[in-house]
Amino acid sequence: MSGLAPSRPCPLVHVPRFDHAADVIVVGFGAAGACAAIEAAQLGVRVTLFEVAAGSGGTSALSGGEIYMGGSGGTPIQRAAGFTDETADLFHYLMMAGGPNADEAKTRLYADGSLAHFHWLCQQGVQYKTSYIPEKIVEPVTDDCLIWSGSEEAWPFASEARPCPRGHCPQFVGMGGGRYLMDVLARRVNELGIEVRYNTRAQALITDEIGRVHGIVTRTGAEQHYARARKGVALCTGGFIMNRDMVRRHAPLMLRSQHPLGTVDDGSGIRLGMSGGAAAINMSEGFVTLPWYPPGSLVKGIFINENGQRFINEDCYHGRVSQYILRQPGNSVWLLADQATYAPPQFQQLARIGIGAAGETWEEVERELSLPSGVLVGTVAVYNHYAALGQDPLFHKSPKWLQPLLEPPFVALDCRVDHCFYSSFTLGGLDTLPTGEVLSEDREVIPGLYAAGRTACGLPRWGPGYSSGLSLADATFFGRQAGMQAARSTSL
Amino acid sequence: MSGLAPSRPCPLVHVPRFDHAADVIVVGFGAAGACAAIEAAQLGVRVTLFEVAAGSGGTSALSGGEIYMGGSGGTPIQRAAGFTDETADLFHYLMMAGGPNADEAKTRLYADGSLAHFHWLCQQGVQYKTSYIPEKIVEPVTDDCLIWSGSEEAWPFASEARPCPRGHCPQFVGMGGGRYLMDVLARRVNELGIEVRYNTRAQALITDEIGRVHGIVTRTGAEQHYARARKGVALCTGGFIMNRDMVRRHAPLMLRSQHPLGTVDDGSGIRLGMSGGAAAINMSEGFVTLPWYPPGSLVKGIFINENGQRFINEDCYHGRVSQYILRQPGNSVWLLADQATYAPPQFQQLARIGIGAAGETWEEVERELSLPSGVLVGTVAVYNHYAALGQDPLFHKSPKWLQPLLEPPFVALDCRVDHCFYSSFTLGGLDTLPTGEVLSEDREVIPGLYAAGRTACGLPRWGPGYSSGLSLADATFFGRQAGMQAARSTSL
Numbered sequence: 001m002s003g004l005a006p007s008r009p010c011p012l013v014h015v016p017r018f019d020h021a022a023d024v025i026v027v028g029f030g031a032a033g034a035c036a037a038i039e040a041a042q043l044g045v046r047v048t049l050f051e052v053a054a055g056s057g058g059t060s061a062l063s064g065g066e067i068y069m070g071g072s073g074g075t076p077i078q079r080a081a082g083f084t085d086e087t088a089d090l091f092h093y094l095m096m097a098g099g100p101n102a103d104e105a106k107t108r109l110y111a112d113g114s115l116a117h118f119h120w121l122c123q124q125g126v127q128y129k130t131s132y133i134p135e136k137i138v139e140p141v142t143d144d145c146l147i148w149s150g151s152e153e154a155w156p157f158a159s160e161a162r163p164c165p166r167g168h169c170p171q172f173v174g175m176g177g178g179r180y181l182m183d184v185l186a187r188r189v190n191e192l193g194i195e196v197r198y199n200t201r202a203q204a205l206i207t208d209e210i211g212r213v214h215g216i217v218t219r220t221g222a223e224q225h226y227a228r229a230r231k232g233v234a235l236c237t238g239g240f241i242m243n244r245d246m247v248r249r250h251a252p253l254m255l256r257s258q259h260p261l262g263t264v265d266d267g268s269g270i271r272l273g274m275s276g277g278a279a280a281i282n283m284s285e286g287f288v289t290l291p292w293y294p295p296g297s298l299v300k301g302i303f304i305n306e307n308g309q310r311f312i313n314e315d316c317y318h319g320r321v322s323q324y325i326l327r328q329p330g331n332s333v334w335l336l337a338d339q340a341t342y343a344p345p346q347f348q349q350l351a352r353i354g355i356g357a358a359g360e361t362w363e364e365v366e367r368e369l370s371l372p373s374g375v376l377v378g379t380v381a382v383y384n385h386y387a388a389l390g391q392d393p394l395f396h397k398s399p400k401w402l403q404p405l406l407e408p409p410f411v412a413l414d415c416r417v418d419h420c421f422y423s424s425f426t427l428g429g430l431d432t433l434p435t436g437e438v439l440s441e442d443r444e445v446i447p448g449l450y451a452a453g454r455t456a457c458g459l460p461r462w463g464p465g466y467s468s469g470l471s472l473a474d475a476t477f478f479g480r481q482a483g484m485q486a487a488r489s490t491s492l
Numbered sequence: 493m494s495g496l497a498p499s500r501p502c503p504l505v506h507v508p509r510f511d512h513a514a515d516v517i518v519v520g521f522g523a524a525g526a527c528a529a530i531e532a533a534q535l536g537v538r539v540t541l542f543e544v545a546a547g548s549g550g551t552s553a554l555s556g557g558e559i560y561m562g563g564s565g566g567t568p569i570q571r572a573a574g575f576t577d578e579t580a581d582l583f584h585y586l587m588m589a590g591g592p593n594a595d596e597a598k599t600r601l602y603a604d605g606s607l608a609h610f611h612w613l614c615q616q617g618v619q620y621k622t623s624y625i626p627e628k629i630v631e632p633v634t635d636d637c638l639i640w641s642g643s644e645e646a647w648p649f650a651s652e653a654r655p656c657p658r659g660h661c662p663q664f665v666g667m668g669g670g671r672y673l674m675d676v677l678a679r680r681v682n683e684l685g686i687e688v689r690y691n692t693r694a695q696a697l698i699t700d701e702i703g704r705v706h707g708i709v710t711r712t713g714a715e716q717h718y719a720r721a722r723k724g725v726a727l728c729t730g731g732f733i734m735n736r737d738m739v740r741r742h743a744p745l746m747l748r749s750q751h752p753l754g755t756v757d758d759g760s761g762i763r764l765g766m767s768g769g770a771a772a773i774n775m776s777e778g779f780v781t782l783p784w785y786p787p788g789s790l791v792k793g794i795f796i797n798e799n800g801q802r803f804i805n806e807d808c809y810h811g812r813v814s815q816y817i818l819r820q821p822g823n824s825v826w827l828l829a830d831q832a833t834y835a836p837p838q839f840q841q842l843a844r845i846g847i848g849a850a851g852e853t854w855e856e857v858e859r860e861l862s863l864p865s866g867v868l869v870g871t872v873a874v875y876n877h878y879a880a881l882g883q884d885p886l887f888h889k890s891p892k893w894l895q896p897l898l899e900p901p902f903v904a905l906d907c908r909v910d911h912c913f914y915s916s917f918t919l920g921g922l923d924t925l926p927t928g929e930v931l932s933e934d935r936e937v938i939p940g941l942y943a944a945g946r947t948a949c950g951l952p953r954w955g956p957g958y959s960s961g962l963s964l965a966d967a968t969f970f971g972r973q974a975g976m977q978a979a980r981s982t983s984l
Contacts, residue, residue: 007932007934249774444500
């Protein structure tokens with residue numbers, strides 16, 4: 001049918017007939033949608049899940065499957081590794097990670113409920129090995145579980161919240177545990193008898209004259225259907241990183257990353273919500289990263305921008321470093337290392353990190369990079385001077401990673417923004433309550449409308465605060481809340 | 493009446509009766525609203541203007557009244573000062589000023605129509621003196637007209653667009669020409685017999701089931717009225733800088749500025765638009781400035797951040813410098829000058845710029861600022877070395893402003909973000925066509941809805957590209973387009 005678009009609701013009075021009815025309609029079969037559907041079904045209501053692709057998984061299945069969890073003394077995996085993770089520390093870390101517009105209510109609920117969420121995931125069938133990797137890595141290639149996946153040990157986070165590793169990777173050999181996680185959740189969806197309609201796009205919300213959401217208009221091939229949701233519609237269609245027009249309008253900084261991380265992620269859920277008067281917030285924020293470590297020894301190097309200036313404590317999370325890289329003037333960024341600290345980046349080929357210059361002296365490297373005389377050399381001199389004293393007064397890198405760069409040959413790794421593999425996804429989305437209820441710009445609830453995962457603006461909402469496992473933590477946990485709240489709401 | 497909010501439309505079927513009817517309803521009596529009302533009335537339709545305050549002016553009346561104009565060979569004022577301003581140069585400058593999400597269609601229309609807009613303003617009664625101030629200033633205290641009000645002569649703008657002064661200040665003695673400008677426009681509104689209702693708030697849009705806007709619900713004191721707009725509603729209520737919750741959700745960087753520049757600016761127009769399914773874009777962007785010059789000699793100084801690093805070519809517009817200041821780590825920023833370049837900032841008292849440190853050597857200044865040894869001294873050494881050669885290879889300050897800082901005593905002016913007068917307003921708003929028609933997130937026109945001024949996302953939409961006079965240029969010019977388009981549209 002012409003004239004339907006996610007950004008324009010279909011008035012209830014225009015619905016010729018309802019072809020389908022459920023209590024709760026979930027749109028999108030990634031982690032958020034799966035968890036919303038599971039919880040709603042477990043409360044005994046009828047759930048239909050619509051998915052535009054031919055199978056389950058969405059962008060969640062592209063991920064490592066890692067989930068950021070802890071608090072309440074620690075998960076069994078954290079405890080076995082010798083960590084007691086206090087809820088207050090998890091809360092403070094997440095509040096810092098949320099940035100200047102952190103959502104205190106969501107953060108509180110998650111910090112309090114994270115341990116129980118771990119057990120819930122286990123109950124659904126997700127398996128975790130009781131093991132811990134202490135090294136600074138991006139994602140295990142083994143089936144090991146617990147890793148340091150954020151900036152917990154780095155300034156300024158470490159001074160506000162006692163550091164603890166909280167990245168929980170499922171027991172899955174190799175990278176790509178997200179597919180495993182989604183297979184487990186999809187099995188649960190199946191066991192619960194939830195009706196799933198694949199290859200089906202949500203074209204428009206159906207709303208009445210006061211803005212109450214009554215269902216959705218769907219399209220499967222050439223067929224259009226009207227689906228009634230007696231209790232509510234939960235939008236779980238991911239973010240908008242693949243919709244480059246939306247990225248340009250809302251998060252232009254993200255355009256600098258050439259590698260959007262997504263499957264569909266066309267912002268349709270956000271647009272559907274906006275059509276119903278929902279507020280989309282923090283829309284300029286995104287995750288971006290270049291996997292420049294491991295090996296951890298490279299963390300002893302220093303990043304400089306095209307003016308030869310340092311700009312970050314290199315021991316924080318790779319995604320935080322990458323956010324700062326994106327904010328530097330120009331396109332050129334180098335990681336400087338010496339003979340003692342250099343080792344080839346593990347993801348060198350994927351990341352396309354090459355050697356920008358090498359030399360027997362830093363002067364030689366500076367010349368080879370065509371930098372104005374003295375700027376790189378000056379930066380290294382100041383760094384080396386203080387590193388020898390175990391100090392980094394400018395950027396506060398932890399003493400553990402401080403080592404003067406003195407041993408030739410010296411090298412500058414080329415981390416150019418337009419050349420290397422900086423991947424990205426969006427963090428802005430619909431404003432919601434911790435229950436998943438979608439809000440207007442005046443923070444009034446839009447009746448019958450829920451959102452979770454990257455369609456909503458959740459725990460991860462500030463690029464420089466992102467930590468691996470936060471998006472799936474948010475999607476699974478708040479997907480559950482949305483499913484429960486919708487199931488418990490009054491039927492129309 | 494309870495239950496009404498700008499973020500929730502009032503369904504047409506709930507309107508008990510219309511108390512008032514006009515062809516075009518304009519909300520907000522600042523520059524955009526005045527120009528929309530004037531143009532609509534000049535086309536012979538009935539216009540009602542609603543204003544929440546007791547008088548005309550809005551935030552436009554707080555400004556200097558300066559308008560950014562040129563092209564087509566130059567305005568009479570530009571020509572008299574010896575400048576021929578080509579449309580292509582104005583267009584390129586404005587495209588750069590618009591940043592990564594510049595609106596090419598609006599920029600093209602404005603560049604082509606800017607000279608005619610100058611004449612239109614004159615026809616309304618705005619007077620301009622044929623005079624030019626070549627010095628680097630913020631706003632004339634005399635009744636002079638033409639000033640350099642942006643980054644035209646600075647890198648990187650100067651290399652893409654031939655520089656020309658384009659800030660046109662009205663013939664008004666003293667600062668605050670915005671009140672004069674608004675008085676002229678208000679007189680025209682009066683002459684045209686436009687009905688103005690003061691002390692009246694727009695509470696909600698009235699929309700039908702397909703989203704067409706039919707009017708607004710207004711409130712005056714305790715009285716609520718329903719006003720029908722047969723042709724359209726133009727939202728011209730300013731931005732959202734005074735609504736600190738909205739700022740937090742959408743533009744948290746702006747929270748660092750403690751001095752919001754606004755009158756009402758509570759985002760009500762943007763919220764009204766969103767309630768009708770409109771897209772608000774570029775919401776994280778804002779204008780911010782510290783008036784740190786004149787005198788121009790200070791431009792020969794260099795700014796350093798808390799790490800002793802330079803970060804900008806100091807010869808660009810004060811608002812661009814201030815954007816970069818806001819993006820630096822930490823709160824401390826200093827402007828370094830020597831005996832030869834120092835003179836007290838003209839707005840020292842207003843701006844609260846104090847002396848942070850002084851010394852006979854740069855080492856002394858560095859120590860007094862408690863900076864790690866060598867960082868300030870190193871930055872100054874590199875700067876001086878190249879400045880002596882007439883070069884700034886790092887930040888590309890123009891040779892005109894390059895002078896080594898060699899003459900003691902040396903001084904560091906304290907430009908702390910949380911202490912000094914950094915004022916700000918928002919640049920994000922409703923997405924509109926050049927006609928003022930408001931768009932959904934899929935860029936479909938919302939029938940009957942128009943927006944202009946800071947309620948819309950117009951020409952100025954990127955903090956680092958802002959130039960004085962751009963907001964009023966946009967508000968007056970695109971206010972006119974909205975008024976004309978609404979007046980010419982089909983009546984309901």
